[in-house]
Amino acid sequence: xxxxxxxxxxxxxxxxxxxxxxxxxxxxxxxxxxxxxxxxxxxxxxxxxxxxxxxxxxxxxxxxxxxxxxxxxxxxxxxxxxxxxxxxxxxxxxxxxxxxxxxxxxxxxxxxxxxx
Amino acid sequence: xxxxxxxxxxxxxxxxxxxxxxxxxxxxxxxxxxxxxxxxxxxxxxxxxxxxxxxxxxxxxxxxxxxxxxxxxxxxxxxxxxxxxxxxxxxxxxxxxxxxxxxxxxxxxxxxxxxx
DNA sequence: GGTAATCGTTTCGCAACCGTATCATTGCCC
DNA sequence: GGGCAATGATACGGTTGCGAAACGATTACC
Numbered sequence: 278x279x280x281x282x283x284x285x286x287x288x289x290x291x292x293x294x295x296x297x298x299x300x301x302x303x304x305x306x307x308x309x310x311x312x313x314x315x316x317x318x319x320x321x322x323x324x325x326x327x328x329x330x331x332x333x334x335x336x337x338x339x340x341x342x343x344x345x346x347x348x349x350x351x352x353x354x355x356x357x358x359x360x361x362x363x364x365x366x367x368x369x370x371x372x373x374x375x376x377x378x379x380x381x382x383x384x385x386x387x388x389x390x391x392x393x
Numbered sequence: 394x395x396x397x398x399x400x401x402x403x404x405x406x407x408x409x410x411x412x413x414x415x416x417x418x419x420x421x422x423x424x425x426x427x428x429x430x431x432x433x434x435x436x437x438x439x440x441x442x443x444x445x446x447x448x449x450x451x452x453x454x455x456x457x458x459x460x461x462x463x464x465x466x467x468x469x470x471x472x473x474x475x476x477x478x479x480x481x482x483x484x485x486x487x488x489x490x491x492x493x494x495x496x497x498x499x500x501x502x503x504x505x506x507x508x509x
Numbered sequence: 510g511g512t513a514a515t516c517g518t519t520t521c522g523c524a525a526c527c528g529t530a531t532c533a534t535t536g537c538c539c
Numbered sequence: 540g541g542g543c544a545a546t547g548a549t550a551c552g553g554t555t556g557c558g559a560a561a562c563g564a565t566t567a568c569c
Contacts, residue, residue, distance in 0.1 A: 283501065284494070284497035284498060284500070284501050285497070287497055287500035287501050287504065288431060288434075288435060288493065288496065288497045288500070289435060290500075291410075291431060291496070291500060292428065292431035292432055292435055294407075295424060295427060295428045295431065296428050296432070296448070296449070298424065299424055299425055299428050299449050299450070299451075300449065300450045305424070305557095306424070307423065307424070307525095307526080308411060308414065308415055308421070308422070308423070308424065308427075309415055309526095311411060311424075312408065312411045312412050312415050315404060315407060315408035315411065316408055316412070318404075319404060319405060319408055325546085325547090326546075326547055326548090327545085327546065327547080332412070333412070333415050333416065334415070334416045335415075335527095335528095336527090336528065336529085337546080337547065337548085338527085338528075338529090338547090338548080338549085339526085339527075339528085340547090341547065341548060341549085342525085342526070342527085343526095345548095346525080346526090361535075361536070361545095361546085362534080362535055362536085362546095363534070363535045363536065363545065363546040363547070364535095364546065364547085365546080365547060365548095377404065378400070380404065380407070381400035381401070381403050381404045382400060384400070384403035384404070384406075384407060385399065385400050385403050388403065421527095423555095423556075425556095441516085441517090442516075442517055442518090443515085443516065443517080451557095452557090452558065452559085453516080453517065453518085454517090454518075454519085454557085454558075454559090455556085455557075455558085456517090457517065457518060457519085458555085458556065458557085459556095461518095462555080462556090477515095477516090477565080477566070478516095478564080478565060478566085479515060479516040479517070479564070479565045479566065480515095480516065480517085480565095481516080481517060481518095
């Protein structure tokens with residue numbers, strides 16, 4: 278059974294889910310920050326500043342600042358790599374997991390209302 | 394044929410599409426700006442500052458500033474309502490349509506790669 | 510016609526983000 | 540050990556967004 282997500286459906290889903298996120302009082306992440314957060318929580322570790330910068334196609338300070346902000350929000354945690362102490366390993370937190378799970382529920386809910 | 398979009402699939406789709414958007418050099422919109430843009434292009438007019446502010450649950454200056462930014466980018470256009478000259482009507486542009494279409498293609502493409 | 514209400518914008522002080530350049534620390538390798 | 544490369548963080552100047560408050564323009568009301 279193949280599912281085909283059409284462009285119009287995709288856009289409606291996107292709008293509905295983004296609207297639901299904007300309307301909530303949760304942390305207001307930028308697109309870059311949210312992309313980082315999703316990647317950290319969906320892909321297996323380890324995650325480094327350098328790797329994320331290459332992935333997103335941005336400079337390292339962008340990643341450092343994003344981690345500063347999301348770290349202050351409790352969404353991620355940073356630790357020095359014990360093997361190579363130059364590296365910083367980005368780790369998940371309970372709060373971050375909850376944020377991601379909430380996002381997933383929002384998308385699914387809006388998708389169901391649209392029949393996607 | 395019922396389609397069930399699971400949370401994990403939804404999140405992977407979200408990450409992939411957002412990553413593709415971040416990696417492109419296009420305009421870097423905030424979540425609020427993108428939500429406004431999607432709404433204007435998906436819902437029938439008229440669209441007003443007041444209506445968008447109520448929809449998103451934000452103050453009017455937020456909408457004004459978002460329209461300033463996206464107007465400078467050519468993504469939307471503002472006109473005074475001739476019937477009631479207090480109102481401002483937000484109109485679509487060719488450039489905005491292309492942006493939205495590009496976003497739709499990105500989501501569909503990433504969705505197909507994920508088998509969603 | 511004069512007052513009140515509505516609509517969108519502007520102003521203000523503040524915080525966050527950006528890109529470039531630079532820095533301190535750590536590991537590599539001869 | 541000493542020079543060099545790599546990693547992440549920081550400094551800097553500039554831009555943009557934010558919320559609260561105040562503002563002009565327009566319309567509604569009595």
